[in-house]
Amino acid sequence: MIILYGGSFDPVHIGHMIVANEVYHSFQPERFIFIPARQSPLKQHRTLASDSQRVEMLKLAVTELGFGEVSTIEVNRSGESYTYDTVLELCQDDADIAVIIGTDQFEQLDRWHRIDELKKLCYFIIVNRETEFNVVSEPDVSFQIPRIDISSTEIRRRLKSGESVKFWLHENISTFIRKEHIYEKEKSN
């Protein structure tokens, strides 16, 4: 079994890491792959961190988690990062593929590119987020974690306004963000 965890990861935060850790230890897949999207299809804006910075932050997360890998399959592909294209590329070696999504994505799954075809190639592990589950039908799996109300949007907002993000991000990732001057506070003249 291969588990894919795709996202903008702008930046990767503690919510993502808890999801990954819980899912990994429950399912014990052969591979667990974080896939930063070049351009998430239903998001209008580009990421503030560059592709390589998001890959670097995910590598730091993987080191701390002690499992997993980071794929550049989507950042290296031009255009929108359709999960269908990614799964098609990865499903060559016959392993079962499961894709992790939060309930925010689950609610708009019918807007995903080639969703009917994608559902034939993989199943979804749906993790609770802001909203509760509607009924999930097989082979999709609903996976309950304690609700962690953390988002990259709120982290970017806090960093921009100079507020603390202590414990919202792994320490090594905060250090990287400071060193690279990503999401910086706007300077007033």
Ligand SMILES: Nc1ncnc2c1ncn2[C@@H]1O[C@H](COP(=O)(O)OP(=O)(O)OP(=O)(O)O)[C@@H](O)[C@H]1O
């Ligand atoms: N705190 C969380 N709890 C559960 N799932 C989460 C959490 N944060 C993100 N996810 C899920 O992880 C995937 C990737 O999320 P993404 O990188 O877009 O983070 P985000 O915090 O939603 O970012 P943004 O605020 O920029 O939209 C999505 O499927 C999303 O639903």
Ligand SMILES: O=C(O)c1ccc[n+]([C@@H]2O[C@H](COP(=O)([O-])O)[C@@H](O)[C@H]2O)c1
């Ligand atoms: O394939 C699609 O049409 C599609 C539409 C929306 C989101 N996704 C994927 O879902 C993942 C989470 O997206 P986001 O916007 O929450 O970062 C990320 O890997 C996206 O590429 C994929």
